[in-house]
Each structure stands twice: as C-alpha cells, then as structure tokens.
Amino acid sequence: MASAWWNLLGAAARGASAVTRGVTGAALAAAHNWPSRGARMGLLGPWDPPPSPSAVQAGLWDYRGVARPQDIASAPLDLPLGRLIDPKAWRAERAFGLPAGVANQHTCVLGPTRSGKTASIVAPWIHAALRQGQSVLAVDVKGRDDLLGEVKRHSAQVGVLGVPVIKWDYNDPARSASWNWIAQLDGDSQINAAVEAVCGRVSPSDPNKFFHQSAIKYLRGLLLLAPAVPGGLDLGRILRLLDDQTALESLVTGHRSHPGAQRLIELTGLSRGEFIKHTMELRTHLETLDTQGFLSVTQRDQFSFDVLHAERPVLVIVSAPVADGALGDAASSLFLGQFLQRALTGFGPVGRPVLLVLDEAARVQNRIDLGSTLSLVAGVGVSSLLATQDVSQFQAERRDEIMANCGNLICLPRVSKASTDFLAGRLGEMAFPTVSSSASASWGPMGQSWTRSEQRGPVLGHREIASPHPALGPWPGVVHCPALSSRPILVDLTRPDLAR
Numbered sequence: 001m002a003s004a005w006w007n008l009l010g011a012a013a014r015g016a017s018a019v020t021r022g023v024t025g026a027a028l029a030a031a032h033n034w035p036s037r038g039a040r041m042g043l044l045g046p047w048d049p050p051p052s053p054s055a056v057q058a059g060l061w062d063y064r065g066v067a068r069p070q071d072i073a074s075a076p077l078d079l080p081l082g083r084l085i086d087p088k089a090w091r092a093e094r095a096f097g098l099p100a101g102v103a104n105q106h107t108c109v110l111g112p113t114r115s116g117k118t119a120s121i122v123a124p125w126i127h128a129a130l131r132q133g134q135s136v137l138a139v140d141v142k143g144r145d146d147l148l149g150e151v152k153r154h155s156a157q158v159g160v161l162g163v164p165v166i167k168w169d170y171n172d173p174a175r176s177a178s179w180n181w182i183a184q185l186d187g188d189s190q191i192n193a194a195v196e197a198v199c200g201r202v203s204p205s206d207p208n209k210f211f212h213q214s215a216i217k218y219l220r221g222l223l224l225l226a227p228a229v230p231g232g233l234d235l236g237r238i239l240r241l242l243d244d245q246t247a248l249e250s251l252v253t254g255h256r257s258h259p260g261a262q263r264l265i266e267l268t269g270l271s272r273g274e275f276i277k278h279t280m281e282l283r284t285h286l287e288t289l290d291t292q293g294f295l296s297v298t299q300r301d302q303f304s305f306d307v308l309h310a311e312r313p314v315l316v317i318v319s320a321p322v323a324d325g326a327l328g329d330a331a332s333s334l335f336l337g338q339f340l341q342r343a344l345t346g347f348g349p350v351g352r353p354v355l356l357v358l359d360e361a362a363r364v365q366n367r368i369d370l371g372s373t374l375s376l377v378a379g380v381g382v383s384s385l386l387a388t389q390d391v392s393q394f395q396a397e398r399r400d401e402i403m404a405n406c407g408n409l410i411c412l413p414r415v416s417k418a419s420t421d422f423l424a425g426r427l428g429e430m431a432f433p434t435v436s437s438s439a440s441a442s443w444g445p446m447g448q449s450w451t452r453s454e455q456r457g458p459v460l461g462h463r464e465i466a467s468p469h470p471a472l473g474p475w476p477g478v479v480h481c482p483a484l485s486s487r488p489i490l491v492d493l494t495r496p497d498l499a500r
Contacts (some may be wrong), residue, residue, distance in 0.1 A: 011048070013300075030138040037089070038471070047086055051267060061325055063232065068487075078103065080489045081097045081475065083492045083494075084434040084491060087490060090471045105406075107406060110389075110419045111387070112412075112415060115414055119150060123150040123151045123154045124154055125385055126494065135313045136313070136355045137215040137356050141322045141328075166303065175466075182194075185223055194223060196216075196367055196369070197336075198330055199212065208281070211281040221261065221262070221263030222241070239286055267279065288326045291327065318336070322360055330367065334368035340373050343380050356383070361386040361388050364386045365402070371401030371404075374402065392416065408481045411465050420460075420461075421462070429486075430456070430459050431455070432455055433452060473493075
C-alpha cells in the first residue's frame with residue numbers, strides 16, 4: 001500500500017515536472033531559437049527578449065540600446081542623414097535628418113578614409129544648407145575641385161540651386177578669387193588669429209618655446225605696423241625685411257612710438273648672428289606660405305567675408321589639400337581663423353546663418369582655438385560640421401573641449417576602438433535584462449530553472465559601431481543627438497543616386 005502510494009506520488013510529481021519543463025522549455029526555445037526576424041539574423045533589438053548565455057557566447061550584434069521610432073522627437077529634416085533604421089523590422093524607410101536649430105549645436109563625424117563622409121553627409125548638407133538660405137564655407141581637403149564635384153553630383157539628383165560659388169585656391173590662381181589677408185586685418189583679435197594660423201599656437205611642452213613665442217611676437221608687431229608703412233606690407237616684403245637687418249632697423253626706428261614697432265625694438269642693435277637666430281623661426285613659418293600660387297591669390301582685394309552675409313546665399317570653397325602639408329594647414333587655418341573672428345564681431349549688413357564645413361578638422365587644432373571658438377559662434381548663427389578620421393587625431397589636451405562643444409556625433413563603420421570608446425562614453429550605460437539557468441535535483445528527475453535579472457552595460461559596444469551587421473545596409477551610421485533622443489539612432493546613409 002505504501003509502495004503504491006509512493007508510486008502514485010512519484011507519478012504526480014513527474015507530471016508536475018513535465019508541466020514545469022514544458023513552460024521552461026517554451027521560454028528556453030524562445031531564448032535559443034530567436035523567434036524575431038532580427039534575432040534569426042543574429043541581431044538583437046530593443047523589442048527582443050533577453051538572450052540565453054549560449055546565444056551570447058555564440059556571438060550576436062546587440063542593438064537593444066538603440067532608439068525606436070517612438071523614442072525620437074519629431075522635428076524638421078533640414079539637414080539630411082539618410083533613412084532611419086527601424087530596429088524591429090530592420091528596414092530603412094523613413095527619411096531622417098537634423099533640424100537646423102539642432103545642427104547649430106555643431107556636429108562631428110568620425111569615419112576613416114572612404115567611409116562615405118563626403119558623399120553621404122558633407123555634400124548633402126552643403127546642398128541642403130544653401131537651399132534653406134544659409135551660406136556655406138567649406139574646406140576641400142583633396143583639391144582639384146573634388147568637393148565641388150561631389151556637391152554638383154548631389155545637386156544634379158535633388159535639384160540644382162544656381163547659387164554663386166567662390167573658390168580660394170592657391171593651386172589654381174587663374175580661377176581663384178584673390179584675398180589680401182594682411183590688408184584686411186582689423187583689430188587685435190584678427191591679427192592674433194592670423195599670427196596663430198601662421199605660427200601655430202604655443203604648446204607648453206615645446207622645448208623651443210622661447211623661439212616660438214618670439215616668432216609670434218615679431219609677426220604680431222609686423223602686422224600691427226603694416227598699415228603705417230607706405231605701400232603697406234605683404235608676405236614678400238615681410239620676408240625681405242627679415243633678411244635685411246638694416247631695412248628692418250630703419251623701419252622700426254622710423255616708427256619707434258608705434259605699438260607694432262615696440263614689439264620689434266629688441267631686434268635692433270643685434271649682431272648679424274643673433275639677428276638670424278632670433279628671426280629664424282618666423283622666417284621658417286612664413287616661408288611655408290612663400291609660394292608663387294599663394295602669393296598670387298593674396299595680392300589683390302577681390303574677396304571680402306561680407307559676401308557670406310549678402311542678400312543671397314553663397315558657397316565659398318577653400319582648397320587646401322592635405323597632401324600639401326604645412327602649406328595647406330597654414331592656408332586653411334588663416335582663412336578659417338579670419339572668418340571665425342569676423343563672425344564673432346557680427347560682420348556683414350545682413351544676418352545670414354552660415355554652415356562651416358571642416359573636413360580633416362584635426363589638422364587646424366594647433367593653429368585655431370577650435371574649442372572656445374565653437375562655444376561662441378553658434379550664438380551668432382554659425383553651425384559647424386567637423387569631420388575627422390579618428391577621435392584620437394585630436395590632441396588629448398584639446399580633444400575634450402572641441403568634442404564637448406559638438407552637440408551631435410555621427411560614427412561611421414571601421415572607426416578605431418578609441419572612437420567607439422569615446423561614443424560609448426557619451427552614451428553611458430543602461431540596464432539590460434538577462435537570463436541565467438541553474439540545475440536542481442531533489443526528488444524526481446533533474447530539473448533546470450531559469451532566472452531573469454538585469455545587468456548594466458554600455459548602450460553600444462565596439463562591434464556594433466565599428467563592424468555593424470550587414471542588415472543595416474552598405475553605409476550605416478550611428479547618430480548621437482541628445483536633442484532628438486537619449487538613445488543612439490541607427491541610420492542608413494546610402495544615397496539612392498550612388499547605390500545603382
């Protein structure tokens with residue numbers, strides 16, 4: 001009787017265990033078999049259940065922290081960023097972009113060479129800004145009208161604008177506007193910006209800091225003195241003065257009370273050897289610009305920055321190829337530095353917003369105070385689109401200030417761990433649901449129980465950013481725009497006219 005009762009109890013227990021296993025098995029099957037479309041492809045989205053440990057170990061792309069369509073604020077699509085990727089259907093259908101007011105918080109694009117920065121973002125933004133009535137100042141880092149060609153190619157597909165285009169190109173003087181930068185300097189801020197663009201900003205770690213500071217002091221003195229000199233000063237004449245000690249001493253002596261001459265007074269009375277030693281660094285910096293092409297496009301006063309605020313929008317392109325090294329860096333910094341200083345002083349009779357497009361932005365970090373300037377120019381209608389291959393190209397002591405003043409960040413595939421770590425740091429962490437299993441054995445057969453819990457982790461990992469799943473399209477990007485969503489936004493940057 002007792003044996004029969006025990007057998008009946010065991011049967012009931014086994015039946016209950018079978019029911020429990022059925023329920024657990026259903027949950028386990030959901031965890032292992034990934035019923036959603038994305039999960040079957042190896043994608044985990046915000047709607048998916050927590051993955052099982054075996055699925056995590058097998059490797060999958062975890063996009064549970066990205067924005068859903070309802071997480072993104074509705075706003076005008078003034079500056080296009082392709083199409084929004086729905087992380088449930090994993091399709092890109094709805095157009096996406098940033099409103100002009102949000103773009104005015106400045107945007108930085110991180111992407112290596114040939115990642116699609118120019119074709120997918122830079123050219124469409126230039127066209128869109130011009131269409132909305134903004135003027136655009138852009139730097140062509142490849143030269144030979146590469147950037148203008150991209151803009152024209154895009155315009156041919158979405159609508160030709162017919163706006164004036166002004167090019168400043170020392171490699172093509174015959175088709176370039178001429179800009180007499182020395183004659184247009186007005187006030188200490190513009191002179192200081194020109195000096196830093198030519199000589200570079202002082203670095204505390206520079207072992208030759210004395211000579212660098214001396215070069216800055218002497219060039220500032222010469223530029224201050226330029227309007228007082230009969231016939232003015234240009235680059236060629238300044239270089240001749242630095243080679244002719246007698247002529248320079250005569251100039252300083254004849255204007256002894258002038259503030260510019262006061263900065264040069266210590267160069268008078270030196271021996272020839274000491275004079276050469278004191279002026280060598282300044283000559284080196286100026287000789288970088290001493291090319292026939294640069295001299296040709298800085299002789300006449302054809303170009304004025306007021307054109308950016310004229311009655312109709314205009315596209316101004318500064319051609320300063322990276323391949324030209326220090327010449328391209330100094331020339332682009334000189335032009336950009338003067339624009340930014342004039343923007344801060346409210347130049348121009350018409351208040352027209354301006355989009356500043358700066359590719360390879362890190363190249364000017366030692367010649368322009370980008371960090372503090374970006375924090376100020378947004379308030380006077382200048383929106384900046386900065387692009388660089390890697391966040392580590394910005395020096396550590398300048399990076400935080402520059403990037404802190406970029407309210408929007410766009411990360412393209414193949415970026416380095418340094419760039420994905422930077423984006424992950426901006427995104428922070430969130431709590432993700434997880435499941436874990438444990439085996440138990442009391443009376444009856446061995447059982448397995450599943451426990452649901454939460455675990456904190458980065459919103460997006462390196463793999464998801466740098467090596468996105470193919471389902472995201474050939475040209476995906478991750479957009480961090482806190483003004484529109486607290487979560488990162490997945491976009492497909494593929495241009496239809498280039499996808500054929």
